[in-house]
Amino acid sequence: MAITVLVTGADGFIGRNLIHYLASRNFKVIAASRTVSDFKHPSAVSAPLPDLATPFDWQPLLEKCDAVVHLAGIAHRFADEEQYNLVNHRATEALANAASRQGKHLVFVSSIAAQSGSFSQAELTEDDPPKPTNSYGRSKLAAEESVRAARGSFTILRPVVIYGQGEKGNFSVIHRISGLPIPLPFGALKAQRSVLSVENFSSAVVLVLTEPRARGEMFIVSDPTPLTVPDLISRRRATLVRAPWLLSVPENWMRVFFAAAGWTGLWQRIGEPLIARPTKLLALGWKPTLSDPNSDLMNAPRK
Structure with a gap:
């Protein structure tokens, strides 16, 4: 039943x-x-x-x-x-x-x-x-x-x-900017984030x-496997058949820039770790099946 x-x-x-x-x-x-x-x-x-x-x-x-x-x-x-x-x-x-x-x-x-x-x-x-x-x-x-x-x-x-x-928030932003045909300054970010x-x-x-x-x-x-922002961007650009095109701007410079722009909260969500x-x-027996944030996850229709 x-x-x-x-x-x-x-x-x-x-x-x-x-x-x-x-x-x-x-x-x-x-x-x-x-x-x-x-x-x-x-x-x-x-x-x-x-x-x-x-x-x-x-x-x-x-x-x-x-x-x-x-x-x-x-x-x-x-x-x-x-x-x-x-x-x-x-x-x-x-x-x-x-x-x-x-x-x-x-x-x-x-x-x-x-x-x-x-x-x-x-x-x-x-x-x-x-x-x-x-x-x-x-x-x-x-x-x-x-x-x-x-x-x-x-x-x-x-x-x-x-x-x-249909995702929102940080993932939606990262996926959008990953689609831009320009270099992105996130290559040096090493903080791992669970997703x-x-x-x-x-x-x-x-x-x-x-x-x-x-x-x-x-x-x-x-x-099971945490990722970094460079991981996310590289994987997304790979699905678009593009090179990662990531510039390794030092983390300290990035932190100062985000703070000066009033984006401290955003920096904490992408530049700091959370595992x-x-x-x-x-x-308990859970068997997750997907591990790539750039996979076509579901076929549910959007609103």
């Missing part, structure tokens, strides 16, 4: 890819989001969600599913602490309590930001004390604590930055939905 999964935040980059991944693997999916979309798959049906900053009765949706993957939230926006708290923390708390009462397994998709800032000189593991550095990370950590406090069946995932069809393909993320979700040993646990999710390996998830 197919498992029915409620996926919140279904209309975002991660959600749309996950919906198609689950539906193509014999899951039945209730795709819940503020913007109702037709996913054009017989195993996926859409359902509306309100603004999660307002109270919401989860029970009618939970009665239709066996498990929940909670993606919905605020990320990469100019929001204040209260907005992050309402949407990322309190709405998750309400969902966790409702899922616990109805005996539904909840997969809460948190973020590596709940554990660390934009970079870390030490390699991160699940056992490290969490030290979020911004409102987003603090709201995700508070939501994790609420999920545990609900005393229901749960799994918490802390993915690193995710790439794939995650949206297909590998989706396969991790399937594992924790079906593996009883994942219940009550928290997992870092990332591709978080999926060792615990691999020990």
Whole structure:
């Protein structure tokens, strides 16, 4: 009998890819989001969600599913602490309590930001004390604590930055500039960053939905091999049949330039390290399949 999964935040980059991944693997999916979309798959049906900053009765949706993957939230926006708290923390708390009462397994998709800032000189593991550095990370950590406090069946995932069809943020920028027919000054950057393909993320979700040993646990999710910015650009340009064309401008010069331009935050995300390996998830039996950020990851249609 197919498992029915409620996926919140279904209309975002991660959600749309996950919906198609689950539906193509014999899951039945209730795709819940503020913007109702037709996913054009017989195993996926859409359902509306309100603004999660307002109270919401989860029970009618939970009665239709066996498990929940909670993606919905605020990320990469100019929001204040209260907005992050309402949407990322309190709405998750309400969902966790409702899922616990109805005996539904909840997969809460948190973020590596709940554990660390934009970079870390030490390699991160699940056992490290969490030290979020911004409102987003603090709201995700508070939501994790609420999920545990609900005393229901749960799994918490802390993915690193995710790439794939429809990607946003740093990956989208790097891929765009990699397509420019000009030399780029990033050849000397040596900082390794853990990244995650949206297909590998989706396969991790399937594992924790079906593996009883994942219940009550928290997992870092990332591709097994971290990469550098020169790696990303070189691989992207190789797909365009171009040479890497990277200039080795000293890192100190780059750091000073980014600071003078007011881009310190961007520098921390590309010039500083953040390694978080999926060792615990691999020990559970996870078998990631993709490791190239320039692969054609999914055939899900764009909006």
